[in-house]
Amino acid sequence: MDKVAEILVEASAEVVEPRFRALAAGEVMEKAPGEVVTVADREAEVIIARRLRELLPLPVVGEEAVAADPALALALHSEPAAWLVDPVDGTSNFIAGRPEYAVMVSLVRDGRTVAAWIWQPATATSYTAELGAGAWRDGHRLTRAPAAADPAKWRGSVKSRFLDPDRRRTVEANTIAFGEITAGRHAAGIEYPDIADGALDFILYWRTLPWDHAPGSLLVSEAGGVSARLDGSPYRPEAPGCEDGLLVAADPATWERTRDILLTR
Structure with a gap:
Protein backbone atom coordinates (compact mmCIF):
# COMPACT_ATOMS: atom_id res chain seq x y z
CA MET A 1 0.00 0.00 0.00
CA ASP A 2 2.76 2.45 0.91
CA LYS A 3 4.74 1.76 -2.26
CA VAL A 4 1.86 2.61 -4.59
CA ALA A 5 1.19 5.77 -2.61
CA GLU A 6 4.85 6.72 -3.13
CA ILE A 7 4.55 6.11 -6.88
CA LEU A 8 1.64 8.55 -7.15
CA VAL A 9 3.37 11.24 -5.11
CA GLU A 10 6.59 10.94 -7.09
CA ALA A 11 4.94 10.88 -10.53
CA SER A 12 2.82 13.87 -9.57
CA ALA A 13 5.86 15.82 -8.40
CA GLU A 14 7.80 14.91 -11.54
CA VAL A 15 5.37 15.72 -14.36
CA VAL A 16 1.99 16.92 -13.04
CA GLU A 17 2.58 19.61 -10.42
CA PRO A 18 5.26 21.48 -12.43
CA ARG A 19 2.62 22.07 -15.14
CA PHE A 20 -0.13 23.25 -12.79
CA ARG A 21 -0.96 26.78 -13.93
CA ALA A 22 2.03 26.50 -16.27
CA LEU A 23 0.73 24.56 -19.30
CA ALA A 24 2.39 25.75 -22.47
CA ALA A 25 0.74 26.24 -25.85
CA GLY A 26 0.21 22.85 -27.44
CA GLU A 27 0.19 20.95 -24.12
CA VAL A 28 -3.61 20.68 -24.08
CA MET A 29 -5.22 18.52 -26.76
CA GLU A 30 -8.68 17.18 -27.61
CA LYS A 31 -8.74 13.37 -27.39
CA ALA A 32 -12.42 13.04 -28.26
CA PRO A 33 -15.20 15.51 -29.01
CA GLY A 34 -15.65 17.58 -25.86
CA GLU A 35 -12.87 15.75 -23.96
CA VAL A 36 -9.42 17.18 -23.39
CA VAL A 37 -6.11 15.77 -22.25
CA THR A 38 -2.78 17.35 -21.32
CA VAL A 39 0.80 16.25 -21.61
CA ALA A 40 0.74 15.89 -17.82
CA ASP A 41 -2.00 13.22 -18.08
CA ARG A 42 -0.10 11.26 -20.71
CA GLU A 43 3.34 11.48 -19.14
CA ALA A 44 2.08 10.66 -15.66
CA GLU A 45 0.24 7.60 -16.92
CA VAL A 46 3.36 6.26 -18.62
CA ILE A 47 5.42 6.69 -15.45
CA ILE A 48 2.78 5.24 -13.12
CA ALA A 49 2.00 2.29 -15.40
CA ARG A 50 5.67 1.36 -15.71
CA ARG A 51 6.29 1.49 -11.98
CA LEU A 52 3.10 -0.41 -11.13
CA ARG A 53 4.13 -3.21 -13.48
CA GLU A 54 7.52 -3.33 -11.77
CA LEU A 55 5.74 -3.68 -8.45
CA LEU A 56 3.16 -6.23 -9.62
CA PRO A 57 3.28 -7.37 -13.28
CA LEU A 58 -0.39 -7.01 -14.23
CA PRO A 59 -2.22 -5.39 -17.13
CA VAL A 60 -2.67 -1.64 -16.68
CA VAL A 61 -5.98 -0.10 -17.69
CA GLY A 62 -5.12 3.58 -17.94
CA GLU A 63 -7.56 6.29 -18.95
CA GLU A 64 -5.32 7.67 -21.70
CA ALA A 65 -4.26 4.26 -23.03
CA VAL A 66 -7.92 3.23 -23.26
CA ALA A 67 -8.71 6.45 -25.14
CA ALA A 68 -6.27 5.24 -27.80
CA ASP A 69 -7.28 1.55 -27.63
CA PRO A 70 -10.67 0.88 -25.98
CA ALA A 71 -10.08 -2.90 -26.02
CA LEU A 72 -7.55 -2.49 -23.21
CA ALA A 73 -10.43 -1.96 -20.76
CA LEU A 74 -11.58 -5.55 -21.31
CA ALA A 75 -8.74 -6.67 -19.03
CA LEU A 76 -11.02 -5.72 -16.12
CA HIS A 77 -13.03 -8.85 -16.97
CA SER A 78 -10.71 -11.06 -18.99
CA GLU A 79 -7.78 -11.00 -16.54
CA PRO A 80 -7.71 -12.22 -12.93
CA ALA A 81 -6.30 -8.88 -11.83
CA ALA A 82 -5.47 -5.47 -13.29
CA TRP A 83 -4.33 -2.01 -12.33
CA LEU A 84 -6.61 0.97 -13.02
CA VAL A 85 -4.95 4.37 -13.48
CA ASP A 86 -6.36 7.90 -13.67
CA PRO A 87 -3.21 10.01 -14.06
CA VAL A 88 -4.97 13.38 -13.63
CA ASP A 89 -8.53 13.20 -12.40
CA GLY A 90 -10.25 16.54 -12.88
CA THR A 91 -8.33 17.49 -16.01
CA SER A 92 -10.66 20.41 -16.74
CA ASN A 93 -9.90 21.82 -13.28
CA PHE A 94 -6.19 21.27 -13.81
CA ILE A 95 -6.27 23.13 -17.14
CA ALA A 96 -8.24 25.99 -15.59
CA GLY A 97 -5.77 26.31 -12.73
CA ARG A 98 -8.23 25.11 -10.11
CA PRO A 99 -6.69 22.95 -7.35
CA GLU A 100 -9.43 20.29 -7.35
CA TYR A 101 -7.58 17.50 -9.14
CA ALA A 102 -6.13 14.16 -8.07
CA VAL A 103 -3.94 11.27 -9.14
CA MET A 104 -5.58 7.86 -8.65
CA VAL A 105 -4.87 4.15 -8.86
CA SER A 106 -6.88 1.08 -7.92
CA LEU A 107 -6.25 -2.64 -7.99
CA VAL A 108 -9.01 -4.90 -9.33
CA ARG A 109 -9.14 -8.64 -8.66
CA ASP A 110 -11.85 -10.92 -10.01
CA GLY A 111 -13.99 -7.93 -10.91
CA ARG A 112 -13.79 -6.25 -7.49
CA THR A 113 -11.76 -3.27 -6.37
CA VAL A 114 -9.51 -4.53 -3.60
CA ALA A 115 -7.22 -1.54 -3.05
CA ALA A 116 -7.33 2.16 -3.87
CA TRP A 117 -5.09 5.20 -3.72
CA ILE A 118 -6.00 8.88 -4.18
CA TRP A 119 -3.38 11.63 -4.06
CA GLN A 120 -4.54 15.26 -3.93
CA PRO A 121 -1.46 17.32 -4.86
CA ALA A 122 -2.87 20.75 -4.00
CA THR A 123 -3.30 19.83 -0.34
CA ALA A 124 -0.70 17.04 -0.20
CA THR A 125 -3.39 14.69 1.09
CA SER A 126 -3.28 10.93 0.58
CA TYR A 127 -6.30 8.62 0.81
CA THR A 128 -6.01 4.84 0.73
CA ALA A 129 -8.40 1.95 1.14
CA GLU A 130 -8.07 -1.82 1.21
CA LEU A 131 -10.99 -4.21 0.92
CA GLY A 132 -11.88 -5.46 4.40
CA ALA A 133 -9.11 -3.44 6.06
CA GLY A 134 -10.51 0.09 6.16
CA ALA A 135 -10.04 3.56 4.69
CA TRP A 136 -7.32 6.01 5.61
CA ARG A 137 -6.40 9.69 5.19
CA ASP A 138 -2.71 10.44 5.71
CA GLY A 139 -2.40 7.35 7.85
CA HIS A 140 -5.42 8.11 10.05
CA ARG A 141 -8.39 5.76 9.86
CA LEU A 142 -11.58 7.21 8.36
CA THR A 143 -14.98 6.36 9.79
CA ARG A 144 -17.90 8.16 8.24
CA ALA A 145 -20.61 9.08 10.73
CA PRO A 146 -24.21 8.58 9.53
CA ALA A 147 -25.96 11.58 8.02
CA ALA A 148 -28.65 13.42 9.97
CA ALA A 149 -32.06 11.78 9.97
CA ASP A 150 -33.73 14.68 8.14
Whole structure:
Protein backbone atom coordinates (compact mmCIF):
# COMPACT_ATOMS: atom_id res chain seq x y z
CA MET A 1 0.00 0.00 0.00
CA ASP A 2 2.76 2.45 0.91
CA LYS A 3 4.74 1.76 -2.26
CA VAL A 4 1.86 2.61 -4.59
CA ALA A 5 1.19 5.77 -2.61
CA GLU A 6 4.85 6.72 -3.13
CA ILE A 7 4.55 6.11 -6.88
CA LEU A 8 1.64 8.55 -7.15
CA VAL A 9 3.37 11.24 -5.11
CA GLU A 10 6.59 10.94 -7.09
CA ALA A 11 4.94 10.88 -10.53
CA SER A 12 2.82 13.87 -9.57
CA ALA A 13 5.86 15.82 -8.40
CA GLU A 14 7.80 14.91 -11.54
CA VAL A 15 5.37 15.72 -14.36
CA VAL A 16 1.99 16.92 -13.04
CA GLU A 17 2.58 19.61 -10.42
CA PRO A 18 5.26 21.48 -12.43
CA ARG A 19 2.62 22.07 -15.14
CA PHE A 20 -0.13 23.25 -12.79
CA ARG A 21 -0.96 26.78 -13.93
CA ALA A 22 2.03 26.50 -16.27
CA LEU A 23 0.73 24.56 -19.30
CA ALA A 24 2.39 25.75 -22.47
CA ALA A 25 0.74 26.24 -25.85
CA GLY A 26 0.21 22.85 -27.44
CA GLU A 27 0.19 20.95 -24.12
CA VAL A 28 -3.61 20.68 -24.08
CA MET A 29 -5.22 18.52 -26.76
CA GLU A 30 -8.68 17.18 -27.61
CA LYS A 31 -8.74 13.37 -27.39
CA ALA A 32 -12.42 13.04 -28.26
CA PRO A 33 -15.20 15.51 -29.01
CA GLY A 34 -15.65 17.58 -25.86
CA GLU A 35 -12.87 15.75 -23.96
CA VAL A 36 -9.42 17.18 -23.39
CA VAL A 37 -6.11 15.77 -22.25
CA THR A 38 -2.78 17.35 -21.32
CA VAL A 39 0.80 16.25 -21.61
CA ALA A 40 0.74 15.89 -17.82
CA ASP A 41 -2.00 13.22 -18.08
CA ARG A 42 -0.10 11.26 -20.71
CA GLU A 43 3.34 11.48 -19.14
CA ALA A 44 2.08 10.66 -15.66
CA GLU A 45 0.24 7.60 -16.92
CA VAL A 46 3.36 6.26 -18.62
CA ILE A 47 5.42 6.69 -15.45
CA ILE A 48 2.78 5.24 -13.12
CA ALA A 49 2.00 2.29 -15.40
CA ARG A 50 5.67 1.36 -15.71
CA ARG A 51 6.29 1.49 -11.98
CA LEU A 52 3.10 -0.41 -11.13
CA ARG A 53 4.13 -3.21 -13.48
CA GLU A 54 7.52 -3.33 -11.77
CA LEU A 55 5.74 -3.68 -8.45
CA LEU A 56 3.16 -6.23 -9.62
CA PRO A 57 3.28 -7.37 -13.28
CA LEU A 58 -0.39 -7.01 -14.23
CA PRO A 59 -2.22 -5.39 -17.13
CA VAL A 60 -2.67 -1.64 -16.68
CA VAL A 61 -5.98 -0.10 -17.69
CA GLY A 62 -5.12 3.58 -17.94
CA GLU A 63 -7.56 6.29 -18.95
CA GLU A 64 -5.32 7.67 -21.70
CA ALA A 65 -4.26 4.26 -23.03
CA VAL A 66 -7.92 3.23 -23.26
CA ALA A 67 -8.71 6.45 -25.14
CA ALA A 68 -6.27 5.24 -27.80
CA ASP A 69 -7.28 1.55 -27.63
CA PRO A 70 -10.67 0.88 -25.98
CA ALA A 71 -10.08 -2.90 -26.02
CA LEU A 72 -7.55 -2.49 -23.21
CA ALA A 73 -10.43 -1.96 -20.76
CA LEU A 74 -11.58 -5.55 -21.31
CA ALA A 75 -8.74 -6.67 -19.03
CA LEU A 76 -11.02 -5.72 -16.12
CA HIS A 77 -13.03 -8.85 -16.97
CA SER A 78 -10.71 -11.06 -18.99
CA GLU A 79 -7.78 -11.00 -16.54
CA PRO A 80 -7.71 -12.22 -12.93
CA ALA A 81 -6.30 -8.88 -11.83
CA ALA A 82 -5.47 -5.47 -13.29
CA TRP A 83 -4.33 -2.01 -12.33
CA LEU A 84 -6.61 0.97 -13.02
CA VAL A 85 -4.95 4.37 -13.48
CA ASP A 86 -6.36 7.90 -13.67
CA PRO A 87 -3.21 10.01 -14.06
CA VAL A 88 -4.97 13.38 -13.63
CA ASP A 89 -8.53 13.20 -12.40
CA GLY A 90 -10.25 16.54 -12.88
CA THR A 91 -8.33 17.49 -16.01
CA SER A 92 -10.66 20.41 -16.74
CA ASN A 93 -9.90 21.82 -13.28
CA PHE A 94 -6.19 21.27 -13.81
CA ILE A 95 -6.27 23.13 -17.14
CA ALA A 96 -8.24 25.99 -15.59
CA GLY A 97 -5.77 26.31 -12.73
CA ARG A 98 -8.23 25.11 -10.11
CA PRO A 99 -6.69 22.95 -7.35
CA GLU A 100 -9.43 20.29 -7.35
CA TYR A 101 -7.58 17.50 -9.14
CA ALA A 102 -6.13 14.16 -8.07
CA VAL A 103 -3.94 11.27 -9.14
CA MET A 104 -5.58 7.86 -8.65
CA VAL A 105 -4.87 4.15 -8.86
CA SER A 106 -6.88 1.08 -7.92
CA LEU A 107 -6.25 -2.64 -7.99
CA VAL A 108 -9.01 -4.90 -9.33
CA ARG A 109 -9.14 -8.64 -8.66
CA ASP A 110 -11.85 -10.92 -10.01
CA GLY A 111 -13.99 -7.93 -10.91
CA ARG A 112 -13.79 -6.25 -7.49
CA THR A 113 -11.76 -3.27 -6.37
CA VAL A 114 -9.51 -4.53 -3.60
CA ALA A 115 -7.22 -1.54 -3.05
CA ALA A 116 -7.33 2.16 -3.87
CA TRP A 117 -5.09 5.20 -3.72
CA ILE A 118 -6.00 8.88 -4.18
CA TRP A 119 -3.38 11.63 -4.06
CA GLN A 120 -4.54 15.26 -3.93
CA PRO A 121 -1.46 17.32 -4.86
CA ALA A 122 -2.87 20.75 -4.00
CA THR A 123 -3.30 19.83 -0.34
CA ALA A 124 -0.70 17.04 -0.20
CA THR A 125 -3.39 14.69 1.09
CA SER A 126 -3.28 10.93 0.58
CA TYR A 127 -6.30 8.62 0.81
CA THR A 128 -6.01 4.84 0.73
CA ALA A 129 -8.40 1.95 1.14
CA GLU A 130 -8.07 -1.82 1.21
CA LEU A 131 -10.99 -4.21 0.92
CA GLY A 132 -11.88 -5.46 4.40
CA ALA A 133 -9.11 -3.44 6.06
CA GLY A 134 -10.51 0.09 6.16
CA ALA A 135 -10.04 3.56 4.69
CA TRP A 136 -7.32 6.01 5.61
CA ARG A 137 -6.40 9.69 5.19
CA ASP A 138 -2.71 10.44 5.71
CA GLY A 139 -2.40 7.35 7.85
CA HIS A 140 -5.42 8.11 10.05
CA ARG A 141 -8.39 5.76 9.86
CA LEU A 142 -11.58 7.21 8.36
CA THR A 143 -14.98 6.36 9.79
CA ARG A 144 -17.90 8.16 8.24
CA ALA A 145 -20.61 9.08 10.73
CA PRO A 146 -24.21 8.58 9.53
CA ALA A 147 -25.96 11.58 8.02
CA ALA A 148 -28.65 13.42 9.97
CA ALA A 149 -32.06 11.78 9.97
CA ASP A 150 -33.73 14.68 8.14
CA PRO A 151 -32.97 14.93 4.37
CA ALA A 152 -33.54 18.66 4.65
CA LYS A 153 -30.21 18.76 6.46
CA TRP A 154 -28.29 16.79 3.85
CA ARG A 155 -25.75 18.24 1.45
CA GLY A 156 -25.40 16.42 -1.84
CA SER A 157 -24.52 16.62 -5.51
CA VAL A 158 -26.52 15.39 -8.51
CA LYS A 159 -24.71 14.82 -11.81
CA SER A 160 -27.60 15.01 -14.25
CA ARG A 161 -25.75 15.82 -17.47
CA PHE A 162 -25.87 12.30 -18.90
CA LEU A 163 -29.38 11.35 -17.76
CA ASP A 164 -32.12 10.98 -20.36
CA PRO A 165 -34.35 14.09 -20.44
CA ASP A 166 -37.34 12.46 -18.70
CA ARG A 167 -35.30 11.10 -15.81
CA ARG A 168 -33.35 14.33 -15.54
CA ARG A 169 -36.55 16.32 -15.05
CA THR A 170 -37.71 13.90 -12.35
CA VAL A 171 -34.41 13.88 -10.48
CA GLU A 172 -33.86 17.62 -10.64
CA ALA A 173 -37.40 18.36 -9.47
CA ASN A 174 -36.95 16.05 -6.48
CA THR A 175 -33.77 17.72 -5.25
CA ILE A 176 -35.97 20.26 -3.48
CA ALA A 177 -36.28 17.72 -0.64
CA PHE A 178 -32.63 18.16 0.34
CA GLY A 179 -30.93 20.88 2.30
CA GLU A 180 -28.31 21.81 -0.28
CA ILE A 181 -27.45 20.55 -3.76
CA THR A 182 -24.04 21.54 -5.09
CA ALA A 183 -22.71 21.41 -8.63
CA GLY A 184 -19.95 19.13 -7.44
CA ARG A 185 -16.22 19.64 -7.76
CA HIS A 186 -15.74 18.13 -11.23
CA ALA A 187 -13.28 15.54 -9.96
CA ALA A 188 -14.21 12.17 -8.49
CA GLY A 189 -10.89 12.14 -6.63
CA ILE A 190 -12.10 15.16 -4.65
CA GLU A 191 -15.80 14.31 -4.38
CA TYR A 192 -15.55 10.77 -2.97
CA PRO A 193 -13.20 11.92 -0.19
CA ASP A 194 -15.71 14.70 0.53
CA ILE A 195 -18.24 11.99 1.42
CA ALA A 196 -15.72 9.98 3.45
CA ASP A 197 -14.70 13.14 5.32
CA GLY A 198 -18.28 14.28 5.97
CA ALA A 199 -18.40 17.34 3.67
CA LEU A 200 -21.10 15.70 1.52
CA ASP A 201 -23.85 13.22 2.35
CA PHE A 202 -24.55 11.83 -1.12
CA ILE A 203 -23.68 12.06 -4.81
CA LEU A 204 -25.65 10.75 -7.78
CA TYR A 205 -23.48 9.94 -10.79
CA TRP A 206 -24.63 8.65 -14.15
CA ARG A 207 -21.67 7.96 -16.45
CA THR A 208 -19.27 5.80 -14.47
CA LEU A 209 -15.89 5.41 -16.12
CA PRO A 210 -13.97 2.83 -14.06
CA TRP A 211 -10.81 4.84 -13.38
CA ASP A 212 -12.98 7.65 -11.97
CA HIS A 213 -15.12 5.55 -9.64
CA ALA A 214 -13.22 2.45 -8.52
CA PRO A 215 -10.87 4.24 -6.08
CA GLY A 216 -13.46 6.44 -4.42
CA SER A 217 -16.13 3.75 -4.23
CA LEU A 218 -13.82 1.55 -2.20
CA LEU A 219 -12.74 4.49 -0.03
CA VAL A 220 -16.34 5.37 0.84
CA SER A 221 -17.40 1.76 1.37
CA GLU A 222 -14.49 1.03 3.68
CA ALA A 223 -15.23 4.22 5.64
CA GLY A 224 -18.78 2.96 6.31
CA GLY A 225 -20.64 4.49 3.38
CA VAL A 226 -22.31 2.92 0.36
CA SER A 227 -21.50 3.02 -3.36
CA ALA A 228 -24.09 1.05 -5.32
CA ARG A 229 -25.95 0.91 -8.61
CA LEU A 230 -29.51 2.17 -8.53
CA ASP A 231 -30.84 -1.39 -8.24
CA GLY A 232 -28.88 -1.75 -4.99
CA SER A 233 -26.08 -3.93 -6.36
CA PRO A 234 -22.60 -2.99 -5.07
CA TYR A 235 -20.37 -1.01 -7.40
CA ARG A 236 -18.03 -3.06 -9.59
CA PRO A 237 -15.64 -1.46 -12.09
CA GLU A 238 -16.97 -1.97 -15.62
CA ALA A 239 -15.46 -1.15 -19.00
CA PRO A 240 -16.75 2.18 -20.36
CA GLY A 241 -20.28 1.91 -21.69
CA CYS A 242 -21.20 -1.21 -19.72
CA GLU A 243 -22.99 0.33 -16.72
CA ASP A 244 -24.52 3.67 -15.86
CA GLY A 245 -26.02 5.12 -12.71
CA LEU A 246 -24.31 5.14 -9.33
CA LEU A 247 -25.46 6.51 -6.00
CA VAL A 248 -22.89 7.12 -3.27
CA ALA A 249 -23.97 7.96 0.27
CA ALA A 250 -22.76 8.35 3.84
CA ASP A 251 -24.51 5.24 5.17
CA PRO A 252 -27.05 2.58 4.09
CA ALA A 253 -30.11 4.44 5.41
CA THR A 254 -29.10 7.64 3.62
CA TRP A 255 -28.51 5.68 0.42
CA GLU A 256 -31.99 4.12 0.51
CA ARG A 257 -33.76 7.37 1.34
CA THR A 258 -31.86 9.35 -1.28
CA ARG A 259 -32.67 6.85 -4.02
CA ASP A 260 -36.34 6.84 -3.06
CA ILE A 261 -36.55 10.62 -3.07
CA LEU A 262 -34.64 11.21 -6.29
CA LEU A 263 -36.33 8.55 -8.41
CA THR A 264 -39.95 9.02 -7.29
CA ARG A 265 -42.09 10.25 -10.17
